[in-house]
Amino acid sequence: MLLVGTANPAGEASSYNGLYFRQDELAAMVRTGDLHGVDVKAEHTGSTIGTVVSTFLSPCGALQCVLQLDDSVEGAIAGGLVRDGIAADLSMGYAVDVRNSDTSTGRRLVAGNKKTLEISLVRKGARDGCHIRAYEASGHYTACGDKTKPLHHDTWGVFDLS
Numbered sequence: 001m002l003l004v005g006t007a008n009p010a011g012e013a014s015s016y017n018g019l020y021f022r023q024d025e026l027a028a029m030v031r032t033g034d035l036h037g038v039d040v041k042a043e044h045t046g047s048t049i050g051t052v053v054s055t056f057l058s059p060c061g062a063l064q065c066v067l068q069l070d071d072s073v074e075g076a077i078a079g080g081l082v083r084d085g086i087a088a089d090l091s092m093g094y095a096v097d098v099r100n101s102d103t104s105t106g107r108r109l110v111a112g113n114k115k116t117l118e119i120s121l122v123r124k125g126a127r128d129g130c131h132i133r134a135y136e137a138s139g140h141y142t143a144c145g146d147k148t149k150p151l152h153h154d155t156w157g158v159f160d161l162s
Contacts, residue, residue, distance in 0.1 A: 002066060003067040003069065004132070007055075011026045011027075011061060030055045030056055038117075038118060039117075040067050040069065042081075042087065049069055049072065049074045050078075053068045089124055094115060
């Protein structure tokens with residue numbers, strides 16, 4: 001099963017010093033393909049159920065991911081949860097290198113490098129707007145979320161990329 005969704009909302013300003021991703025960090029992840037091959041999990045636990053196969057930024061700057069669920073029993077169960085609307089969000093699991101001080105700026109805590117460990121299918125994500133937008137299973141494409149919107153015939157049609 002292929003899934004497309006928002007893994008992170010638009011990033012913070014370049015002057016931001018915190019645990020969330022800055023926009024320049026998101027752009028660098030997409031440009032370098034850092035997330036390709038990152039594990040997909042369910043609720044940040046258990047075995048790997050798939051991998052990230054592609055990333056891009058939406059026009060508003062949000063990080064979009066294409067995920068491939070594997071054919072394991074766990075992957076099939078997770079796919080069923082997506083189809084049933086139970087696992088409707090995405091959540092990034094990442095580590096942040098926090099240093100205690102930076103004398104050049106006078107800051108007591110400085111957020112350093114951020115490393116994505118996995119992306120999870122979750123019932124309710126911690127960040128607003130991080131939803132699974134569409135999935136493809138057995139050659140059929142289905143848009144998720146707002147049932148008042150027409151379904152698209154292809155996964156990419158969920159995004160207004162024009």
